[in-house]
Amino acid sequence: MTALVKSLKRSYSTYWYAYAMAAPVVIVLGVLVAYPLGRGIYLTLTDANSLNVGHTVGVNHIPDTFKFVGLHNYTDVLFGPGSYDRFWSHFVWTVVWTVTCVVLHFSLGLGLALLLNQKMRGRTFYRLMLIVPWAVPSFVTVFSWRLMLADGGLVNNLLSFAHLPQPNWLEDPLAQKAAAILVNTWCGVPFMMVSLLGGLQAIPAELYEAAEMDGANAWQRFRNVTLPGLRSVSSTVVLLGVIWTFNQFTIIYLLFGKNNAPDVQILVTWAYQLGFGQLPRDYAQSATYGIILLSILIVFTAFYQRWLKRADQSAV
Amino acid sequence: MSTTTDLTTRATGAPAGAAAPAKSRRRGEPSRAGAALTHTVLGLAALIAVFPVLWIFYISLGPDKTDYLHPGQIAGKASFANFSKVLGQTDFLTWFGNSLIVAGGTALFGVLIAASTGYAVSRMKFPGLRPLMWSLLATQMFPIAVLIVPMYYIMASLNLLDSYGGLILVYSTTTVPYCAWLLKGYFDTIPTEIDEAGRVDGLSPFGTFWRLILPLARPGLAVAAFYSFLTAWAEVPFASTFMLSSDKYTLAVGLTTFVSQYESQWNLMAATAVLIAIPVTALFYLVQKNLVTGLTAGAAKS
Numbered sequence: 001m002t003a004l005v006k007s008l009k010r011s012y013s014t015y016w017y018a019y020a021m022a023a024p025v026v027i028v029l030g031v032l033v034a035y036p037l038g039r040g041i042y043l044t045l046t047d048a049n050s051l052n053v054g055h056t057v058g059v060n061h062i063p064d065t066f067k068f069v070g071l072h073n074y075t076d077v078l079f080g081p082g083s084y085d086r087f088w089s090h091f092v093w094t095v096v097w098t099v100t101c102v103v104l105h106f107s108l109g110l111g112l113a114l115l116l117n118q119k120m121r122g123r124t125f126y127r128l129m130l131i132v133p134w135a136v137p138s139f140v141t142v143f144s145w146r147l148m149l150a151d152g153g154l155v156n157n158l159l160s161f162a163h164l165p166q167p168n169w170l171e172d173p174l175a176q177k178a179a180a181i182l183v184n185t186w187c188g189v190p191f192m193m194v195s196l197l198g199g200l201q202a203i204p205a206e207l208y209e210a211a212e213m214d215g216a217n218a219w220q221r222f223r224n225v226t227l228p229g230l231r232s233v234s235s236t237v238v239l240l241g242v243i244w245t246f247n248q249f250t251i252i253y254l255l256f257g258k259n260n261a262p263d264v265q266i267l268v269t270w271a272y273q274l275g276f277g278q279l280p281r282d283y284a285q286s287a288t289y290g291i292i293l294l295s296i297l298i299v300f301t302a303f304y305q306r307w308l309k310r311a312d313q314s315a316v
Numbered sequence: 317m318s319t320t321t322d323l324t325t326r327a328t329g330a331p332a333g334a335a336a337p338a339k340s341r342r343r344g345e346p347s348r349a350g351a352a353l354t355h356t357v358l359g360l361a362a363l364i365a366v367f368p369v370l371w372i373f374y375i376s377l378g379p380d381k382t383d384y385l386h387p388g389q390i391a392g393k394a395s396f397a398n399f400s401k402v403l404g405q406t407d408f409l410t411w412f413g414n415s416l417i418v419a420g421g422t423a424l425f426g427v428l429i430a431a432s433t434g435y436a437v438s439r440m441k442f443p444g445l446r447p448l449m450w451s452l453l454a455t456q457m458f459p460i461a462v463l464i465v466p467m468y469y470i471m472a473s474l475n476l477l478d479s480y481g482g483l484i485l486v487y488s489t490t491t492v493p494y495c496a497w498l499l500k501g502y503f504d505t506i507p508t509e510i511d512e513a514g515r516v517d518g519l520s521p522f523g524t525f526w527r528l529i530l531p532l533a534r535p536g537l538a539v540a541a542f543y544s545f546l547t548a549w550a551e552v553p554f555a556s557t558f559m560l561s562s563d564k565y566t567l568a569v570g571l572t573t574f575v576s577q578y579e580s581q582w583n584l585m586a587a588t589a590v591l592i593a594i595p596v597t598a599l600f601y602l603v604q605k606n607l608v609t610g611l612t613a614g615a616a617k618s
Contacts, residue, residue, distance in 0.1 A: 017521040018440035022448060024429035025492055032489045033455055036466035043465065112361055115354050122355070128601065129362035135600035136369050137550040139568045140589040144372035147582060152385045154371065186368070243456050249553055254572070268459045272553060275465055283465045290462030297457040 044073050044288040050281035066284070073288040087289075094246065094266040097181065101248075102241045104185045106234070109192025114226075116193070117200045127197075134190035142254040145183045146170065149255075170256065173263035180264055184251050188244075192237060199233030200226070235308050242304075243297060267293050369593070376586035384582045398587035408588060410563055411570035414480070418555075418566060419548035421484040426491045426544040427537055433492075434499030435525050439511060449500075452493040460553050463489075471558055478560045486558060487548045495540035502536030503529065542603045549596050567592045 048066040055062055077087050116127055133141060148154045149169035156166040167175035203225065211221045252269045265273065267289060275286030375383065378390035379397040402408050436442075437449060467486060468477070476482030506529060514524030530537070555566045565573070571592065574585045 015440075015442045018436045018442040018445075021432040021436035021440075021521075021525070025433040025452075025496060026448070028429065028485065028488055028492060029451065029455060032467060032470070032485060033458065033463065036463045036470060037458070039466035039469070040462040112358070115358055118354065120351060120354060122358075126358045126362055128604075130358075130365050131600075131604060132365045132369055132597075135597045135604070136593045137546070137568070137596055139550055139552060139571060140372070140593045141368055143571070143585060143589050144368040144375075147375060147384050147586070148368065148371060150384075154387065186364070190365070240456065247457070247459050249460065250550070253552065272460060272464075276553075276557060287462055287465060290459045293459040294457055294462055298454070301453070301457070 040287045041291060043284050044291055045070060046284050047072075048284045050283065053283060069284075073284050074292075077285065077288050077292065087292075089263075090265060090267050090270050093177065093264070094268075097177070097184075097266055098242060098246045100181050101184045101188060101245045102238060104181070105188040105192045105241055105245075106238060108185070108189045110196050110230075110234075112189070112193045113197040113200055116197055131190045131194060133187050134194070138187055138250050139254055141187060142183060142251055145179075145186070146255055149179050170261075176256065176261055176264040180252060180255060183255055184245065184248060187251060188241065192241065195233055195237045196230060199230045202233075203229035239301065239304060242300065246297060247293070372586050373590050376583065376590045378583055378586075381581045381583050384586070398583045399591065402584055402587045402591065406584070406588070407562065407565070407570060408567075408591065411565050411567045412591075414559075414564060415549055415566040415568075417480050418483050418487070419545045421480060422487040422491060422548040423541040423545040425484060426488045426495055427541045429488070430492045430495035430540055431499050431530065431533070431537060432525070433496040435503055435529060437496070437500045438503035439508070440521075449497075452497050455489065455493040464553065464557055467554075468557060477558055478564055483555060483558055483566075484548075486554050487544070487551065491544040491547050495544060498543070499533065499536050499540055502533055502539075506532050538603050542599065546596060546600070 045068060046066045047069050048064075052064065052066040054064040077083065080086075112130060116123060116130075149156075151168065151170075153169075155169065159166045167178070169175045169179040207225050207229070208221060211225050216224065246266075247268050248266065249268055249272065252264065252266055253272070256264055271286050271289035271293065274282045274289065374387065374390060376398055377394040377396070378384065378387070379393060379395050383390050433448075433452075437445060471477045471482045471486070474482070476485070510528050510532065511524050514528050519527065549566075550568055551566075552568045552572065556569045556572065559565055559569065562573075567588075571585065571588055574581065574588065
């Protein structure tokens with residue numbers, strides 16, 4: 001009994017410290033993420049917009065007059081009139097956009113990391129140059145790309161000089177998508193490169209020497225030493241890359257401005273447009289898109305973690 | 317068996333089969349041709365990486381609003397007129413001050429609470445640990461469309477709209493979870509013997525954390541602070557929604573007002589963009605070495 005009491009007391013003491021240290025984050029996330037999420041979910045079950053949501057004008061407070069509509073917003077977004085143009089086309093483009101960008105981020109980032117991981121003169125110089133896209137704030141660099149891709153901008157001047165076609169990068173829907181992928185890739189590769197370079201440098205040199213002793217060629221060393229060694233880093237940065245690209249706001253929003261590029265909008269910018277970019281502001285539909293977006297990412301993450309776990313087991 | 321190994325090694329060492337034994341290359345040292353190819357690829361990649369930034373600087377030197385359409389003409393009349401105009405005739409300095417306050421506040425507040433949570437998750441086993449870790453990751457997934465309307469009403473009810481504190485708290489919801497994750501990984505690389513030593517000296521877990529662990533984690537803290545600062549510095553949607561007065565605009569929001577207000581004055585936008593980029597880029601290079609270590613530690617342990 002005494003031992004049990006002591007054990008419980010020590011346990012309580014330990015937990016108390018842990019809870020105290022984690023409490024600030026839990027409180028901030030609880031008030032500003034969990035509660036808004038709950039409120040956001042509630043909004044998706046109503047017809048709230050900027051006309052019927054309560055607001056204050058001077059000293060007059062006008063109460064909420066929106067109504068409960070059940071799952072109507074979800075059925076309307078997913079299956080209602082015009083749902084393909086309003087949701088599914090944006091969903092497909094968002095998936096294409098995410099997969100394309102993350103594949104390019106990872107392959108280019110890994111390629112550059114492998115090159116930088118060699119002993120060579122000028123390595124530090126190259127690394128400092130190659131992280132410029134990450135170092136400079138993205139709204140500045142997106143602005144630069146916008147100037148270069150504009151009608152009469154540098155890119156089309158160069159294409160003209162080389163007698164190649166000059167797409168309307170910021171106006172034509174297909175060219176817009178190519179431009180968006182190009183700019184996002186340019187912005188996103190350095191993070192991947194730096195993360196993977198760190199992972200490469202953490203792989204013990206002895207493993208490569210042992211492989212070389214066994215007569216492994218460059219490709220065999222890459223497949224059997226490098227890729228397994230990078231596994232933990234790459235699985236994390238790929239997951240983060242998917243999440244960040246899927247929810248990428250800045251590049252799409254700033255590259256194409258407001259209201260004039262519906263086809264290139266991914267779900268997150270489209271949802272923002274509904275909630276804040278038009279009048280009346282459709283809060284309920286905007287939040288509905290948001291919940292659908294979040295659900296997609298949660299499902300993806302669950303499957304991704306499960307796939308990683310299974311891959312780890314088969315690797316042993 | 318040993319004969320086979322020797323043959324393989326020899327063949328690898330001298331692939332050309334030349335009569336005279338070729339000088340062996342140490343691992344990690346590419347051949348001359350390989351080195352040339354490496355330098356070519358890295359040089360080209362570096363040029364692609366740097367060019368858009370240099371381009372906007374070049375455009376910023378053209379004093380007339382249509383100069384971006386005739387870049388060849390800028391060389392002959394380059395000047396800092398756009399910079400003088402931006403600094404003297406727009407609200408740039410106000411926006412700059414606002415961004416410093418908000419980004420600095422986000423970095424300080426965020427790193428402190430992220431560090432304590434990261435330490436708890438790294439060192440202590442307690443009920444709710446796994447849900448907490450998962451929720452730190454899950455908040456990375458939240459699109460602004462879900463949160464921004466409800467957050468707006470919470471900010472309004474707490475009288476935090478149009479205030480630095482409100483925006484700092486909002487930014488903390490995106491930076492703190494990531495930084496806690498990162499710092500948890502960093503703390504995992506610090507030997508637990510340090511904590512044992514603290515207990516022997518009679519320190520509480522708080523004392524151990526504050527006096528022994530935090531000093532050792534300084535590089536990780538720098539990474540987390542920088543990440544928080546940069547995230548806040550460059551953010552657009554929350555700032556444009558929650559900061560209502562033009563004298564409260566951050567730099568990113570201020571730059572977007574040029575799109576409508578100065579539709580054709582790309583020269584002023586270019587100068588503004590350069591002024592925005594210089595301080596944060598300089599700061600980035602100061603911490604970038606630690607950035608690699610911090611990211612690797614965080615990613616590898618998660």
